[in-house]
Amino acid sequence: MNELRCFIGIDVAKLKLDLALLVNGKYKSKVVANTREGHLQLQQWLLDRDATPANSRLCMEATGPYSETVATALVDRGWPVSIVNPARIKGFAQSELSRNKTDAVDAALLARFCSVMQPECWTPPPAEYRTLRAWVDRLQALKDIQQQEKNRQEAALAMQQAALVDSIQHHLDWLAQEIARIAQDIDDHLDHHRGLKRDAALMTSIPGIGNTTAAKMLAYVGDVRRFESAKALAAWLGVSPRQRQSGSSVRGRTMLSRTGHRSARTALYMPALVARRHNSALQAFGERLRANGLAPKAVVGAAMRKLAHLIFGVVRSGMPFDAQMAMPKLDVQDGI
Incomplete structure (x- = not known):
């Protein structure tokens, strides 16, 4: 395998792409249009500077259709591309005490982040x-x-x-x-589509999950099987608990992290309210949390997380929801 030596940061805008090629600590910059012709020009510009799919890694922030279009075009040509949560890039910039923010500066920042962190490659959904x-x-x-x-x-x-x-x-x-x-x-x-139909049927077997929510989860999450665990899915959605404690003086209350896909997380809110009343496993879970003094809103957040776990479980196992199987697992898990 060739060693990675070229790191490319791409700052994506609606009409243009700012490129920064980092090789041996030196930068080369380029601006191309965010069009099909611009995507081809981008690839040729990299090849002309000895950057190939074998020795390069490209990195960009997640900006919806504008980033996914160019990312898909690059992946289809064999380029390894990472699409990164903007929160990670912001944190990396703060760690460098970055003071300026322009498109060119952001592209160079993405190239450095790619070089240091080498995030996992992105695979386009089918x-x-x-x-x-x-x-x-x-x-x-x-x-x-x-x-x-x-x-x-x-x-x-x-x-x-x-x-x-x-x-x-x-x-x-x-x-x-x-x-x-x-x-x-x-x-x-x-x-x-047989795969989509099967997964939607498995999700809707969970009381509280309807056709609309199943379609949203499939649309935003994609294939749930790509996650290694239910905790990984919950973290991606932003429904994992976030604690805030330090020493003897800081005792903040635990809440949802909200560092994840907002639309997918929002799609679980109303189902969590319904499941709290009509899903026997979530009923028992919620009552136990309330008895322990958890606030009502926090109980809903915990129910959202449990729904994410249940969705992962039924899809990965290929078995419809079974309340008798879910109850013991919920009883031993900690809530928010």
Whole structure:
């Protein structure tokens, strides 16, 4: 195997990519467009400077579709790419006492982080997962607009603006139809892919997890089997407990870390409330935590974490949820 000697930081923006190539402590910079042509230009620029997929590592922050597009193009050509949580890059910059923040500076920072930390390589999710995520994001966007329009309609009713109320109602009618259509498209997409359909069925066997939540978890998390343990999945979601204690004076209360995928974590909140009432395993778990003096909101957070563990368990085992099997495991685990 060739030794890594070229580390490339890519600061991703909507329209452009700032590159920093770090070799033997020296930097070379380049700016290309964030387009298909720019991605090809990026690769050629690296090859012209003796950076190859065998001796290089590329690193960029997670910025949604803008970073994943270029990352997928590079991985498809054999380049090893790491997509890093921005919180890690921010912490690394603080450790260097970095004072400036520009696109070029950020690209160089990413190159140094890549050289020092050498984060794990990113693997693009299969096409069916990417398509599902696009549909799920679209559905959520329409639901957000629907709620905004309902709020506007309520305000218009209070002001007795009948014409405005009718206008908003026309939009609400269209939104309801479009939401129903996209929800059906998501169901059809799951039905057309055996792996997605199987995992969705396993997730929905857990009381509290419905079709909408299962689709969101598949869209945002991808294949749950890529995680080594349930704790790793919970950490990725940001539902792991975070303690704050030091010496004899600092005794902060334990709370969710929230260092993870926000949309996926949000998707577990309402299911946790439902599971607290209708999932016998989560009922017993929640009552035990409440008896120990845990605050109601903290109990919900703990229930979110347990749901993540249950999702991991049913998908990895391939067996539907069984309350009798889940109860002993929940009884011996610590809550938040």
